[in-house]
Amino acid sequence: MNLTTAVYRDSLNTAIVKNLITVGLSVSIIYVNSSLVHTFTKHEVFTTNPRYILYIHLVINDILLLIMFTLLQVLSYIIFTLHLPFCIILLLISIICSLNNPLTLAVMAVECYVAICFPLQHSQICTVKNVTVVITVIWVLSSLTILPDLFTILATESRDFFHSRVFCLRETVFRLPELEKKRTMSNIVFLVIVWLTLVYTYFRILFTAQAAAANARKARNTVLLHGFQLLLCMLTYVYDLLLNGFTKLFPKGVLTIRYTISVFVHVLPRLVSPLVYGIRDKAFRRYLRRYLFYSPKANINK
Numbered sequence: 001m002n003l004t005t006a007v008y009r010d011s012l013n014t015a016i017v018k019n020l021i022t023v024g025l026s027v028s029i030i031y032v033n034s035s036l037v038h039t040f041t042k043h044e045v046f047t048t049n050p051r052y053i054l055y056i057h058l059v060i061n062d063i064l065l066l067i068m069f070t071l072l073q074v075l076s077y078i079i080f081t082l083h084l085p086f087c088i089i090l091l092l093i094s095i096i097c098s099l100n101n102p103l104t105l106a107v108m109a110v111e112c113y114v115a116i117c118f119p120l121q122h123s124q125i126c127t128v129k130n131v132t133v134v135i136t137v138i139w140v141l142s143s144l145t146i147l148p149d150l151f152t153i154l155a156t157e158s159r160d161f162f163h164s165r166v167f168c169l170r171e172t173v174f175r176l177p178e179l180e181k182k183r184t185m186s187n188i189v190f191l192v193i194v195w196l197t198l199v200y201t202y203f204r205i206l207f208t209a210q211a212a213a214a215n216a217r218k219a220r221n222t223v224l225l226h227g228f229q230l231l232l233c234m235l236t237y238v239y240d241l242l243l244n245g246f247t248k249l250f251p252k253g254v255l256t257i258r259y260t261i262s263v264f265v266h267v268l269p270r271l272v273s274p275l276v277y278g279i280r281d282k283a284f285r286r287y288l289r290r291y292l293f294y295s296p297k298a299n300i301n302k
Contacts, residue, residue, distance in 0.1 A: 015077045025267050026070040032274045033059045039287045050131040057135050058104045061097045062270040068094040069266045081165035098236045099142035105230040106197040113201035116208050145186050149174045232269035239265050
């Protein structure tokens with residue numbers, strides 16, 4: 001059985017160009033982010049710092065998202081349809097990681113807020129243990145958003161459905177109308193929570209940073225970068241709205257629209273992560289250069 005209704009394919013030349021762009025961007029970002037992870041694991045100054053732990057959790061999520069996105073796209077062009085169980089596994093990882101990122105950035109906003117507004121209490125509140133608990137909670141919340149959908153299709157879909165091949169999209173697997181409504185509601189709830197966190201913490205940080213002349217410029221720049229990154233990641237929540245809206249406006253360009261929005265939502269936000277700490281942060285940059293552009297003569301103490 002094959003479930004591929006209303007799915008169109010690009011021409012060979014278009015497919016090659018799209019895949020080259022996606023693979024090239026993804027491999028480049030994964031290489032840089034892998035260097036960040038390697039740098040983090042090699043130095044205790046990072047592994048014992050809650051801020052860097054949160055950051056590297058974000059980076060690992062980025063790597064997983066890029067791998068899943070690239071794999072799904074390349075496979076969709078090579079073999080077009082996937083066995084449904086394999087598709088479900090890829091989708092679950094992608095969906096959970098995509099929900100992890102905005103939540104992680106919201107927590108990073110809170111950590112930055114505590115560090116600037118309550119510097120004396122920061123070391124007691126933001127500990128490695130507390131951050132580990134928060135990261136666990138993030139994974140649980142993200143999983144609870146999608147696992148009920150999985151249990152629903154296991155209970156309602158026929159056995160033939162799970163032996164079928166599908167074009168691997170969320171809407172072709174979790175296709176019940178009730179699941180679409182639930183997804184919309186959960187996205188709205190997450191969106192409101194993240195927005196409230198963004199507005200409250202970052203405006204408080206900005207006001208505090210303005211009062212502290214010595215750190216004002218750096219704090220403001222960090223706030224802007226984190227805010228921009230958070231806004232990009234929050235596009236995850238409006239992906240379906242953007243896709244449906246543009247498809248209705250330009251029905252003949254559905255393939256280009258789906259590809260463009262997917263790259264903009266799932267790939268481009270990953271470009272910002274290396275900038276925040278990998279390049280701007282002096283401590284991280286000092287060690288990162290040794291691994292990113294390895295040279296036997298490199299000396300990090302210079």
